[in-house]
Amino acid sequence: MTATAAKMKGQAERFRLPGIAGIGFAGLLFVVLLLVNVYLNPERFLPHSWGTLIGLAAPLISAALASTPAILSGRGGLDVSIGPLMGFVNAIVVTIIIAKWGLAGPVAVWVAAIVIGAAFGAFNGFLAAIVRIQPIVATLGTYLVLAGLTTTIVPSPTGTIPSWFSGLSGAWSFIPLLVIGLLWFALTRTPYYTALMATGSEDRAAFTSGLNVTLIRFLAYLVGGVFAGIAGLSLTALIGSADPNIGETYTLLAISSVALGGVSLAGGRGGFIGATIGALDIFLLQSALIYFNVSTFILQTAYGAILVLAVASTAMQKSSGGRDL
Amino acid sequence: MGSMIAILRRQPILGAVLIAVLLYFFGLASIDGFGSTFTLRSMLILAALLGIASVGQTLVIILGGIDLSIPFIVGFANVVAAQLYGNGMNFALVCLIVAVLALAIGAFNGALSARLGLHPLIVTLGVGTFVQGAVLLWTAGFPSGSAPQYISNFVSIGGSIGPLPFPGVVPAFLVMTLAVAFFLARTPFGRRLYALGSNPPAARYALIDPVWMWAATFALSALFAAIAGVLLLGFTGSAYADVGKPYLFQTIAAVVVGGTALVGGRGSYLGTFVGAIVLTEINTLLIGLGFQPSAVQAALGAVIILLVSLYGREAHLREQI
Amino acid sequence: MRETDCCLEAEGIVLKAGRAPLTVRFRPGEIVGLAGLDGHGQEVFLEVLAGWRRPLAGEVRHSGRAGDAPRPIRNFRDAMRRGVAYLPRDRRRTGIFPALSILDNFAIASLNRDTRIGFISPRIRRERYSRFKDLLSIVADDPRRTITTLSGGNQQKVLLARLLVREPDVLLLNDPTRGVDVATRQLLYGVFKDLASKGMTIVILSSEIEEAIFLSSRVLVFRDSTLSAELSGVELDNDRVISAMFGRAA
Numbered sequence: 001m002t003a004t005a006a007k008m009k010g011q012a013e014r015f016r017l018p019g020i021a022g023i024g025f026a027g028l029l030f031v032v033l034l035l036v037n038v039y040l041n042p043e044r045f046l047p048h049s050w051g052t053l054i055g056l057a058a059p060l061i062s063a064a065l066a067s068t069p070a071i072l073s074g075r076g077g078l079d080v081s082i083g084p085l086m087g088f089v090n091a092i093v094v095t096i097i098i099a100k101w102g103l104a105g106p107v108a109v110w111v112a113a114i115v116i117g118a119a120f121g122a123f124n125g126f127l128a129a130i131v132r133i134q135p136i137v138a139t140l141g142t143y144l145v146l147a148g149l150t151t152t153i154v155p156s157p158t159g160t161i162p163s164w165f166s167g168l169s170g171a172w173s174f175i176p177l178l179v180i181g182l183l184w185f186a187l188t189r190t191p192y193y194t195a196l197m198a199t200g201s202e203d204r205a206a207f208t209s210g211l212n213v214t215l216i217r218f219l220a221y222l223v224g225g226v227f228a229g230i231a232g233l234s235l236t237a238l239i240g241s242a243d244p245n246i247g248e249t250y251t252l253l254a255i256s257s258v259a260l261g262g263v264s265l266a267g268g269r270g271g272f273i274g275a276t277i278g279a280l281d282i283f284l285l286q287s288a289l290i291y292f293n294v295s296t297f298i299l300q301t302a303y304g305a306i307l308v309l310a311v312a313s314t315a316m317q318k319s320s321g322g323r324d325l
Numbered sequence: 326m327g328s329m330i331a332i333l334r335r336q337p338i339l340g341a342v343l344i345a346v347l348l349y350f351f352g353l354a355s356i357d358g359f360g361s362t363f364t365l366r367s368m369l370i371l372a373a374l375l376g377i378a379s380v381g382q383t384l385v386i387i388l389g390g391i392d393l394s395i396p397f398i399v400g401f402a403n404v405v406a407a408q409l410y411g412n413g414m415n416f417a418l419v420c421l422i423v424a425v426l427a428l429a430i431g432a433f434n435g436a437l438s439a440r441l442g443l444h445p446l447i448v449t450l451g452v453g454t455f456v457q458g459a460v461l462l463w464t465a466g467f468p469s470g471s472a473p474q475y476i477s478n479f480v481s482i483g484g485s486i487g488p489l490p491f492p493g494v495v496p497a498f499l500v501m502t503l504a505v506a507f508f509l510a511r512t513p514f515g516r517r518l519y520a521l522g523s524n525p526p527a528a529r530y531a532l533i534d535p536v537w538m539w540a541a542t543f544a545l546s547a548l549f550a551a552i553a554g555v556l557l558l559g560f561t562g563s564a565y566a567d568v569g570k571p572y573l574f575q576t577i578a579a580v581v582v583g584g585t586a587l588v589g590g591r592g593s594y595l596g597t598f599v600g601a602i603v604l605t606e607i608n609t610l611l612i613g614l615g616f617q618p619s620a621v622q623a624a625l626g627a628v629i630i631l632l633v634s635l636y637g638r639e640a641h642l643r644e645q646i
Numbered sequence: 647m648r649e650t651d652c653c654l655e656a657e658g659i660v661l662k663a664g665r666a667p668l669t670v671r672f673r674p675g676e677i678v679g680l681a682g683l684d685g686h687g688q689e690v691f692l693e694v695l696a697g698w699r700r701p702l703a704g705e706v707r708h709s710g711r712a713g714d715a716p717r718p719i720r721n722f723r724d725a726m727r728r729g730v731a732y733l734p735r736d737r738r739r740t741g742i743f744p745a746l747s748i749l750d751n752f753a754i755a756s757l758n759r760d761t762r763i764g765f766i767s768p769r770i771r772r773e774r775y776s777r778f779k780d781l782l783s784i785v786a787d788d789p790r791r792t793i794t795t796l797s798g799g800n801q802q803k804v805l806l807a808r809l810l811v812r813e814p815d816v817l818l819l820n821d822p823t824r825g826v827d828v829a830t831r832q833l834l835y836g837v838f839k840d841l842a843s844k845g846m847t848i849v850i851l852s853s854e855i856e857e858a859i860f861l862s863s864r865v866l867v868f869r870d871s872t873l874s875a876e877l878s879g880v881e882l883d884n885d886r887v888i889s890a891m892f893g894r895a896a
Contacts, residue, residue, distance in 0.1 A: 076587065127630060132639045134587045136391070140574050141630035148623025155619070207642045244619075252450060265444040297461040304455030308437070308448060315441040511766045513757035520754050523743040530740055531755045531808070532726055590745040 025313045026261050026277045029306075033284035040291045055169030055238055057283045058177055059086065062231035063250040064257035064279035065180055065272055066224050070124075070135065071258060073220035074200030074267025077128065080251050081139040082228045084146035085120050087247020089113050089232025091150045094159040094242035104162045113229040120146065121225015125218035143251065151244045159242045168237035176234045180227050184272055187223070196220060201268025256303075257282050260310045281306075337584025337636040341599040344632065348606040356613040364613075366482055366491055368605050373498035374480070374560065375575055376601040378553035380505055381431075381546025382576040383597045387509075388542050389522040389589025390445040394434060394453030395550040395576055398427055399569025401460050402554030404468040407564030411470020423551050430456060431547025432540040439539035449543075461566055468564035476559035494556060505594040518542065523590025578629050579604050581637055588639070603632075653847045654730065654816050655716060658704035659694060661687045662871035667704055670866065670873075672816070672847045677838060679858035680851040682868030683891050689735075689820065691868065692851050696732035696818050697725035708816070726755075731814035733805060735821045737798075741805045748789040748796065749775055751804050756811050778807035783833055799830030806834070810841075817841065819850040823857065835861060855887050869893045 038045045044053060063082055070079040089112075097112045098104045120142060127138035168175060187193055199206045199216045207213045231250075239246060261278025263270030285306065289299045352359040378395060385392045402423050409419045434452050438445040460468075471477075478484045484492030509515035521528040521538050528535065550569070557568050583600030585592025607628050611621040654672040661668075668691070672678055680688040693699040695706055697719045707716035708728050719725045725732070734740040743751055752775050753760060760771040775789055782803040786796055793801055802822065809817065819838075823831045838861060842848050852858040858865050864878035867890035875890035877883075 127634075131634050132641065133630070133633050133637060134581070134639065136587065137577065137581050137633055137637070138630065140577065141626040141633075144574065144626025144629070145623045146626075148619045148621070148626065151619030152617065152623065203642060213642055256447070256450065259444070259447045265446065295462070295466070297458045297466065300458030301455050301462065302458075304451045304453070304458060307451035307454070311443050311447050311451075312437065312441055315443055507765075512764065513761065513766065516750060516754065516757055516766070519746055520743045520750070523745040524739075527740050527743060529722075530732070530734055532723060533754075590743065 024262075025310050026274065026281055029260075029281045029310065030277050030284070033281060033288060036288050037284050037291075040288060044287075051171040051173050052169070054177065055173035055234070056287075057280065058169070058173055058234035059231055059238055059250065060253060060257065060283050061276055061279040062177060062180055062227060062234055063254035064261070064275045065184070066227035066231050067254040067258050068263060068270075068272060068275045069196070069220040069224040069227075070128075070139075071263055071265060072196055072200045072267055072270070073217045074203055075217075076135050077200070077217065077220065077267055078135045078255070078265070079124055079139045079221060079224050079228075080136060080255070081120065081124060081142035081146055082224065082231070082254050083247045083249065083251030084143050084150060085117060085225065085228040085247070086232040086235050086250055087150045087244065088120075088146045089116050089229050090236045090239070090247065091154040091242045091244065092116060093232070093236055094161060095154055098161065099159055104165075106164060109165065110233065113233045114226055115229075117225045117227070117229020117232065118222060119225070121222040121228065122218070124225065125221030128221060129214045129217035143248075147248055150247065154242045154244045157241050157243045161236060161240055165237055166240060168233065169240075173234070173237070176230045176237075180230055181272075183223075183226070192216070192219065197268050199268070200266075203267075253282060254279075256307050260307065262314055281310075338593070338596040338599060340636040341583050341596060341603055341632075345599055345603045345606060348603065348610060352606065352610050352613065356610070359610075359613060362490060363482070364609065366495075368602075368609050369491060369495045369498075370480060370482060370560070371608070372601045372605040373494045374553055374556060375572070375579055375605060376498055376598055377501065377556065378550055378569075378572045379576040379579045379597050379601055380501070380549040380594065381543075383505075383580050383583075383585060383592070383594050384509075384518065384542050385445070385546050386577075386580050386585055386587055387518055387522050387589060387592055388539065389525070390435075390438065390539070390543070391577070391587070392434070392449050392543060392546045393446055393573060394430070394449035394456070395546065396569035396571075396573040397453030397457040398430065398547045398550035399554035399557065399572055400566040401430075401456050402427060402551035403558050403568050404460050404464055404564045404566050406472065406555045407468055407470030407558055408464055409470075410472065416473050416476075420555065423555065424548060427547040427551035428544045431544035434547070435539035435541070435543030436536055438543075439536040445539075445543070457566055464564075464566075468566060470564055471562055472555065472558040476556065477562065478559075480556050480560045502594060502598045509594060514538075514541070519590055575604060578625075582629065582632050584636065586637065586639070654695065654706070654708050654849075656691075656695060656704065656706050659691065659701045659706070660703040661690050661694070661701060663702060665870065665872040668873050669704075672849060674815070674845045674847055675842050676864075677842045677848045677850065677862045679862030679865040680849065680868065681855060681858050681865050681887055681891065682874070684853075686868045686891075687871035688851055688866070688868040690871070692732075692818055692820055692849065695849060696730065697722040698732065710815070726812070726814075729812075729814045730816040730818065731809040731812060732818045733809055733820060733822055735824060737801055737805055737825075742793050742801055744792070744794050746793060747791060748786055748793050748804055751793045752778070752789075752807050752811070755808050759811070774811060775807075778811065781810075782807055782837060797827065797830075799826040802826050802834075803830065806837075814846070816847045816849070819848065821851055821853050824853065831857075855884055859884065859887065867891055 043049060063086060066082045067079055070077045093109055093112055097108055124139050124142055127133050128135040195211050195216050199211060199213050203213055235246065257278035258275045259265060260281055261270065261274030261276070263274050285302065286299065289302060358364060378399060382392055382395060406419050406423050409422065410416050430452065434445065434449050437443060438448045479493040481492055486493040486496060489496065509518065517533045517538060520531060521533050521535060525535065554569060558564060561568065579600035580597050581587065582603055583596030583598065585596050607625060608621060611624050616624060653674045656668060656670045658667040658669060680692060682688040690699060694701045697706070705718045707718050708730055709716035710729065719728065719730065743754065749771055753771050757766065759774065760766045784803045785800050793804060823834060838848055850861060859882055864876060865882055865887060866873055867875045867877065867887055869891060874893055877886055877890065
């Protein structure tokens with residue numbers, strides 16, 4: 001996107017908790033939707049069901065979190081390949097790691113997921129930061145490659161997962177999310193986080209201050225890839241098999257969650273709390289509408305309308321009225 | 326060699342043309358029947374349909390935005406046209422209604438994005454999703470109807486127009502290409518579009534109204550998407566809300582492969598024209614070589630990455646200080 | 647001074663809360679300089695004159711050449727249409743369109759003058775451009791090349807031409823010679839004086855005191871968002887301007 005850097009110059013509050021104003025609408029929506037859901041379906045929200053509940057929401061939340069670093073890195077940073085990457089991890093883990101190679105233990109599976117995620121994250125980072133292809137185009141290419149590879153390996157849903165794995169969508173469903181959360185938390189305590197936010201909001205200034213913008217951006221995609229790998233684990237745990245089509249749906253949902261949660265698509269603003277709340281909003285919306293047994297078409301219109309309303313109201317909240325890219 | 330690469334860097338469209346030509350010869354060499362009129366016709370029709378859907382994407386990208394509602398508008402037009410015509414409405418009236426609705430939706434996209442400073446990626450995504458959901462609700466998920474015979478003839482592979490062995494959509498595509506290129510180069514609107522994409526703050530000082538320009542450009546984008554949707558109805562013979570799904574990424578790919586940068590302010594529709602042809606050639610080649618659809622998809626992604634790495638790279642930050 | 651002499655007038659303009667209002671009348675053929683330390687209101691005042699910013703109080707009025715009654719300027723578009731042209735500072739950010747050609751950059755604010763039946767005629771555009779090329783001595787071999795191939799000084803000339811082609815009767819300049827080479831500077835000074843002698847009103851904000859003194863018949867010195875001094879004639883010298891900038895009487 002073209003020069004809005006001037007307007008972003010006033011963003012001195014990088015170090016605050018991620019834009020409270022930005023998650024205002026999303027936070028409000030979250031409370032409303034949570035109340036609605038609890039009212040409609042109280043059993044689901046009882047403590048003993050929390051595991052399942054988290055297991056249902058985890059793929060979306062982690063997909064949103066996986067999309068966030070690339071967006072934070074700025075200059076049109078975006079990773080649309082998160083969804084297919086999740087699907088690819090799902091396919092490889094179920095059909096190759098477990099079925100073909102017989103490595104059904106948690107260590108093998110987790111290592112595989114993280115390595116695959118990191119590899120493709122690095123590939124995206126290479127294209128976006130080093131070759132300098134526009135991120136949406138680069139990750140679009142990766143999207144197509146991953147979706148194609150996934151469908152080639154797994155033409156139709158197949159396979160099963162061992163019981164410990166299913167547990168990751170039940171009682172232990174918080175673990176993948178926790179891992180992502182801890183990793184990110186640790187990152188925010190390092191100089192990298194400051195560098196990332198600086199690069200995202202004003203990369204020319206960051207560059208002339210001596211920051212290695214290329215490396216910072218590369219790492220952002222790498223980290224996002226690792227998170228996507230872990231998200232793939234949550235997804236696999238949830239569906240219990242390998243499914244070629246399910247990954248793709250997460251891309252647009254993830255980006256919408258992120259935007260809903262106040263993370264600016266121009267970079268340098270917003271954080272994980274916003275992305276999580278945005279993802280929860282979408283999840284709760286889906287489950288409320290599913291309860292009513294409304295057609296998926298109504299869900300679709302509601303989803304589209306809420307997305308536009310959310311970003312519009314967030315923008316109108318901001319007094320400066322600067323362009324929220 | 327070095328100077329040739331330099332020329333390709335400055336005029337990316339030449340690179341795209343070169344690739345289009347190379348691909349064609351590669352196809353001739355490796356696939357039986359690639360040179361047949363049948364293959365040529367089918368490629369031209371598919372390229373035309375993609376090209377028409379990509380007009381809007383080109384304009385929007387020059388402006389500095391992006392339009393993700395195109396696939397949804399294609400589906401919207403496809404289904405609504407089929408439904409209304411199937412119910413007996415006069416087809417000219419059907420087209421008018423679809424066109425007006427598309428213009429309104431597009432204008433809304435652009436105006437909202439510009440007025441509130443929202444990212445068009447999100448706005449067009451949300452509005453597009455809403456529109457498709459609304460249309461599916463209206464048809465209760467089972468759209469029916471088809472297009473009049475002359476539309477089917479206009480795009481059908483067996484069709485011909487006058488003495489030419491191509492269906493009408495092909496020469497129409499060529500004429501449209503020239504018209505769009507001329508429009509961009511030689512009208513005040515076109516010049517203002519480039520200016521606004523090149524430097525939005527400066528554009529305001531030059532009396533360019535961003536809200537009006539964004540509304541008009543996105544409206545045009547939706548209009549061309551709708552045209553593609555109606556033509557696709559003639560092409561496939563029945564209505565299908567997801568018929569536009571491939572166009573989500575393919576329109577962006579056509580624009581970028583044609584040398585127009587996503588940053589805005591530069592590029593041309595001629596590039597997209599070539600880009601649409603290149604993408605269609607790649608698709609046809611891969612299928613002709615026996616790739617499965619999933620493998621075609623993967624290969625397409627790889628090729629896009631490769632092509633854009635060659636001539637679509639952005640300048641290093643140090644050159645932008 | 648008769649009322650009908652006036653071309654542009656600013657009445658009761660308050661730039662910041664609690665500051666004294668300004669009332670200034672600008673006459674045709676006059677060059678008025680604005681000076682002050684950075685951020686003391688002279689730039690805000692210029693933007694108010696241009697219709698780009700609304701003052702806390704007061705209004706700006708403009709009367710056309712025919713000498714009819716002055717009418718308030720509503721906003722920036724209104725100002726431009728009525729013949730009040732504004733050249734902002736920082737041409738990279740607010741001036742040039744880097745990806746576009748010199749011709750495009752020149753013509754962008756006056757596109758309709760090149761059109762025949764709705765389409766731009768390259769021939770007419772080139773003719774218009776070559777008139778200004780000569781007038782401003784723009785150094786550019788091929789005007790179809792992108793504007794970034796020009797030096798800073800020549801880019802500034804193109805931006806000036808962009809405004810002049812609309813035949814404004816008031817020209818508001820925000821630090822126009824910043825980042826411009828010496829030769830171009832001299833040329834621009836000549837152009838400004840020439841335009842003024844033909845009846846144009848010029849208001850020039852300058853960060854260089856010598857420049858303001860050289861060009862202007864009077865200089866308005868700003869301090870703390872209000873007028874500190876208005877110096878002209880024999881009182882218009884370096885020391886007095888600097889003292890006024892610091893709020894001290896000379």
